[in-house]
Amino acid sequence: MEKLFQAIYGGILYGSIYGLMAIGLTLIWGSLRMLNLAHGSMYLVGGYVAWAALNQWALPALPSFALGVIAAALMGLIIQVLLINRILGRSEFFNAAMIATVGAAIVIDSAMLLIFGPRVKQMPPVFQGQFKFAGVVITYQGLLIVVVALISFALLWLFLSRSRHGLSIQAVSQQMDAARLMGIPTVTTFMIVMTISGALAGLAGVLLSSVFYLSPTAGFNPMVKALVVTIFGGLGSVKGTIWAAYVIGLVEAFLQVYFGAGAALPGLFLFMIVMLVIRPSGLFGLGEAQRL
Amino acid sequence: MLRVTDLQAGYGGSEVLHSLSLEVGEGEAVVVLGPNGHGKTTLLRAISGLIRPTAGTVEFDGQVISGMRASEIVAAGVIHIPQGDLPFPELTVMENLLMGAYRPEAWQERKRKMELVFELFPVLGERTSQLARSLSGGERRMLALGRGLMAKAKILMIDEPSLGLAPFLIENVYHAIQEINKNGMAILLVDENADHIEDLADRVYLLESGAVVKEGTVEDVFSDEALLAAYLG
Amino acid sequence: MMQDTAVQPSKSAGRRLDWAAGPWAKTNWITLSVVILVMLALPWAVSQLSIGRFILHLFILFFVWSIVAESWNLILGVGGIFSFAQIALFAIGGITTGALAKHLGWNPWISLWLAPITATIAALIIGLPSLRLRGPYVVLLTLAFAELVRNYHSQGPTWIAEGGYGLRYVPKLGFEELFGRPLDRIAYYYVAFVLFAIATYVIWRIFYSPIGTSFRALRDSETYAISRGVDPFRFKLLLFALSAFFTGLAGGFYVHYNGNQSPTILSFSVTITLLAGIVLGGWGTFWGPILGTGIMIVLPELLREVDVFRNMAVGVTLALLAVFAPGGLFPLIVDGVRKLVRPSRKLQEE
Numbered sequence: 001m002e003k004l005f006q007a008i009y010g011g012i013l014y015g016s017i018y019g020l021m022a023i024g025l026t027l028i029w030g031s032l033r034m035l036n037l038a039h040g041s042m043y044l045v046g047g048y049v050a051w052a053a054l055n056q057w058a059l060p061a062l063p064s065f066a067l068g069v070i071a072a073a074l075m076g077l078i079i080q081v082l083l084i085n086r087i088l089g090r091s092e093f094f095n096a097a098m099i100a101t102v103g104a105a106i107v108i109d110s111a112m113l114l115i116f117g118p119r120v121k122q123m124p125p126v127f128q129g130q131f132k133f134a135g136v137v138i139t140y141q142g143l144l145i146v147v148v149a150l151i152s153f154a155l156l157w158l159f160l161s162r163s164r165h166g167l168s169i170q171a172v173s174q175q176m177d178a179a180r181l182m183g184i185p186t187v188t189t190f191m192i193v194m195t196i197s198g199a200l201a202g203l204a205g206v207l208l209s210s211v212f213y214l215s216p217t218a219g220f221n222p223m224v225k226a227l228v229v230t231i232f233g234g235l236g237s238v239k240g241t242i243w244a245a246y247v248i249g250l251v252e253a254f255l256q257v258y259f260g261a262g263a264a265l266p267g268l269f270l271f272m273i274v275m276l277v278i279r280p281s282g283l284f285g286l287g288e289a290q291r292l
Numbered sequence: 293m294l295r296v297t298d299l300q301a302g303y304g305g306s307e308v309l310h311s312l313s314l315e316v317g318e319g320e321a322v323v324v325l326g327p328n329g330h331g332k333t334t335l336l337r338a339i340s341g342l343i344r345p346t347a348g349t350v351e352f353d354g355q356v357i358s359g360m361r362a363s364e365i366v367a368a369g370v371i372h373i374p375q376g377d378l379p380f381p382e383l384t385v386m387e388n389l390l391m392g393a394y395r396p397e398a399w400q401e402r403k404r405k406m407e408l409v410f411e412l413f414p415v416l417g418e419r420t421s422q423l424a425r426s427l428s429g430g431e432r433r434m435l436a437l438g439r440g441l442m443a444k445a446k447i448l449m450i451d452e453p454s455l456g457l458a459p460f461l462i463e464n465v466y467h468a469i470q471e472i473n474k475n476g477m478a479i480l481l482v483d484e485n486a487d488h489i490e491d492l493a494d495r496v497y498l499l500e501s502g503a504v505v506k507e508g509t510v511e512d513v514f515s516d517e518a519l520l521a522a523y524l525g
Numbered sequence: 526m527m528q529d530t531a532v533q534p535s536k537s538a539g540r541r542l543d544w545a546a547g548p549w550a551k552t553n554w555i556t557l558s559v560v561i562l563v564m565l566a567l568p569w570a571v572s573q574l575s576i577g578r579f580i581l582h583l584f585i586l587f588f589v590w591s592i593v594a595e596s597w598n599l600i601l602g603v604g605g606i607f608s609f610a611q612i613a614l615f616a617i618g619g620i621t622t623g624a625l626a627k628h629l630g631w632n633p634w635i636s637l638w639l640a641p642i643t644a645t646i647a648a649l650i651i652g653l654p655s656l657r658l659r660g661p662y663v664v665l666l667t668l669a670f671a672e673l674v675r676n677y678h679s680q681g682p683t684w685i686a687e688g689g690y691g692l693r694y695v696p697k698l699g700f701e702e703l704f705g706r707p708l709d710r711i712a713y714y715y716v717a718f719v720l721f722a723i724a725t726y727v728i729w730r731i732f733y734s735p736i737g738t739s740f741r742a743l744r745d746s747e748t749y750a751i752s753r754g755v756d757p758f759r760f761k762l763l764l765f766a767l768s769a770f771f772t773g774l775a776g777g778f779y780v781h782y783n784g785n786q787s788p789t790i791l792s793f794s795v796t797i798t799l800l801a802g803i804v805l806g807g808w809g810t811f812w813g814p815i816l817g818t819g820i821m822i823v824l825p826e827l828l829r830e831v832d833v834f835r836n837m838a839v840g841v842t843l844a845l846l847a848v849f850a851p852g853g854l855f856p857l858i859v860d861g862v863r864k865l866v867r868p869s870r871k872l873q874e875e
């Protein structure tokens with residue numbers, strides 16, 4: 001029984017992490033139809049700025065984290081304004097956006113290297129310590145991550161489905177010409193999306209840098225997992241991404257607990273192949289228009 | 293109210309509209325007839341800002357709107373109800389209508405406006421939480437019109453309201469458009485089909501190859517048998 | 526130079542294609558011979574310089590990564606398949622020959638030829654399900670596969686992972702003992718060049734074959750391809766196999782040149798850099814990926830002066846190029862050359 005609870009908790013924890021990392025990518029793909037390869041760098045910016053605020057400017061925890069999130073959000077906005085806005089509407093948009101965001105990622109990662117040096121940094125967890133529940137070891141930091149993730153997802157969903165601007169983001173994703181005809185300013189919408197996406201990536205960076213280490217080269221690899229989750233969830237669907245994150249997290253945790261750490265990745269791979277054979281369009285289907 | 297002068301527009305280097313001029317007065321219902329491919333949709337898209345005209349001007353209420361961004365043109369009160377409806381497929385009827393009232397001035401009045409829309413199209417009122425993609429053809433058409441009405445419109449430009457609808461539905465749609473016009477709204481309507489425009493149109497333009505070939509009242513145009521025959525085959 | 530234009534096979538009776546119209550018949554043999562001679566003579570000339578050895582190293586890198594890039598372009602640009610498994614195939618090739626040579630004492634010259642074979646087998650295993658999936662799901666599958674390989678390489682059994690270091694102390698090709706400096710590097714250069722030449726030639730033939738050409742022109746139009754008697758599935762499988770073959774070979778050579786293979790080669794940033802090179806040079810074109818790869822290798826070196834800001838400058842350059850030359854540099858260059866040539870012709874006609 002203990003193993004079961006361990007697996008469930010692990011799955012929820014992993015799922016929360018993957019969800020936080022992936023959701024920004026989904027938003028961007030949904031509205032801009034591009035792959036933002038600078039996503040990992042915004043994760044880094046969030047983590048590093050928070051670290052600097054905490055360790056170098058001696059700010060308390062909460063403002064430090066907030067600064068990290070804000071910095072990452074600003075970074076997203078800057079990338080949009082400087083680069084993406086210039087290439088919108090071109091026929092080669094997808095390729096150009098891919099390269100432009102790669103370039104931005106390299107610049108940002110190098111800047112982090114320059115400012116903070118190559119040595120790995122670790123953020124102290126907000127809450128130290130752990131407790132046991134039903135035989136499972138639960139760290140307070142882990143609990144924090146889960147809670148923050150769930151709240152973020154809920155807030156995002158509320159924003160997208162209940163507010164004027166949130167709905168307009170969905171509208172732009174689903175039918176851009178009609179959105180323009182309603183007076184929805186598409187360029188502004190894209191900027192909002194990039195900013196939110198940056199903020200979410202930054203939040204993930206802030207929270208996770210206490211679990212994983214911060215290093216200037218750490219930007220690209222979390223993005224791979226995020227990409228996998230995003231695509232698996234059915235590209236462009238926020239709901240799908242969140243589900244995919246938890247499904248993948250749970251599968252991975254179960255494999256780890258019952259078959260050992262080495263079995264996790266191959267098992268996950270097998271699981272994905274099977275899923276794709278049964279449902280070739282991902283968890284929630286790939287439609288041109290997806291409900292965000 | 294709306295004045296188009298010598299408008300030229302096209303796609304990727306090929307011009308579709310050639311020196312097109314027309315006018316719509318306050319409260320007028322003007323219909324532009326033309327076969328497919330001759331520029332009806334391009335005309336509306338050029339006015340609403342979805343595409344940028346290459347030459348000529350569009351004036352609305354004394355303001356030059358050609359060259360402005362689509363969102364600004366909407367703010368000026370020019371509302372384009374597009375061909376094929378273009379609903380937001382994964383949003384509900386209610387959410388689609390709300391998006392019609394996106395702009396701040398319209399947003400404030402959204403509740404009142406929505407009631408007006410439901411009066412005109414009761415079917416929509418029955419299906420508020422249904423996803424737009426599951427609506428029937430006629431319901432989608434009504435949704436498109438309703439969405440347009442949610443905005444603070446001074447003129448409604450409607451693209452082929454009869455497209456893909458069964459005849460009795462077409463009648464309903466045109467009847468609704470007439471109601472809207474009777475309440476004082478200026479209408480610029482383009483269509484391929486001249487069957488239902490008699491009661492609606494104050495004036496008619498005939499469009500051919502991107503330019504106006506005849507203008508007049510419904511009687512003027514319909515009495516020119518030769519032209520009509522060549523036109524409507 | 527060989528012309529980079531899509532050629533429509535002329536329609537003669539039945540299905541007979543006018544092979545004489547294909548671009549291979551239009552090859553400018555003189556230019557090609559000159560280029561080959563220059564490349565062959567280059568190491569001797571360059572060795573006179575003090576940094577000659579390093580320049581040769583750059584060329585070897587260029588040859589190896591160009592093979593990978595043009596092979597990947599075959600899948601991406603011709604097949605239209607968004608596979609992200611390329612680097613994994615490279616690594617599999619390296620692991621195969623490296624492990625055989627190191628742990629089983631095989632002669633590297635022999636084990637080298639197993640590298641492309643295992644890579645091809647792996648590609649076929651991945652390719653078969655991939656070809657049944659649509660766009661982004663191929664990305665998913667191939668990304669997951671690459672992650673899997675990376676995981677094994679860094680945390681797998683000791684004989685390929687060595688606790689995270691990957692394969693180390695792999696026997697090299699033996700030129701060091703045979704020739705000593707500086708000839709050893711020249712020898713590696715020639716081997717790399719030969720591999721590059723063969724791969725490039727084969728890929729060129731495929732690229733400009735009637736099937737390849739129609740595939741490129743009709744990238745999304747499978748139904749048309751089928752109506753012309755082309756079996757898209759088998760052709761794509763062929764592309765996968767060929768692409769893997771050369772990539773695996775390149776990976777095998779690389780591990781014997783370097784003497785090691787680290788799992789960091791499978792990090793996403795390497796894939797991204799490779800992709801950037803392809804897109805930058807002009808994806809879907811023949812010479813574009815090769816040009817782009819060259820740039821991605823050379824650029825960081827050129828900017829070595831500003832060492833601290835070197836990477837940053839690379840990033841900025843990429844971003845600038847994306848904004849101003851999104852179709853890739855190669856089409857831009859071709860256009861530029863044409864524009865230079867045309868005015869004088871016009872004057873001649875008048």
